Amino acid sequence: MVSAKEIQDISDIIDILRPVEAATKELCAQKYVTTSMVIPMVYILQKNVSEFKPKQEMGLQLIAAIILQCDKYFSTVESCSLLCMATVLDPRFKKLYFNDPLALSNMLRYISNEIKHTQTLSSSESSSDTDNTTLEEPQAFNLWQDHAKFVQQSTSHKSHRGRGQLLIPREAKKPSSNLQKLRL
Secondary structure, three states: OHHHHHHHHHHHHHHHHHHHHHHHHHHHHHHOEEEEEEHHHHHHHHHHHHHHOOOHHHHHHHHHHHOOOHHHHHHHHHHHHHHHHHHHHHHOOOOOOOOHHHHHHHHHHHHHHHHHHHHHHHHOOOOOOOHHHHHOOOOOOOOOHHHHHHHHHHOOOOOOOOOOOOOOOOHHHEEEHHHHHHOO
């Protein structure tokens, strides 16, 4: 017979693992995961797990173990230049989910320098491609449910962590044919 404490433990464990399940399903459901989603997904996963308030000691231990493993495997995700660049250049995410202001600053400087360098080498020809990708949301738990609120908060409250909109130099707004040569 299962006791009331064990039922509460099981209930806490299920609730704690919902964000992990949602992230796993999202990664497995797509044919490929865009690199721009890695940093936001790690941020949101850690936020959802750490904000859960379990009712039992076992839940607290599970949260501590998940956070420890996330730190172990994902602590350097923002130091990967390709992931940072993809996230910053994705209009859905920009600078929202960065915890390391130095990594973000370095990436913004790098992107700005690349744009300036490309502008000096390019002619005034341009072409643009539109990507009409859609994201499938998990049925039971939506990992991205806080994204809209987070975007709204970050645009209304500029914080010292460097959140907000990506500022593009005026000369970078000119079309360039060499922009397609930049591959991530």
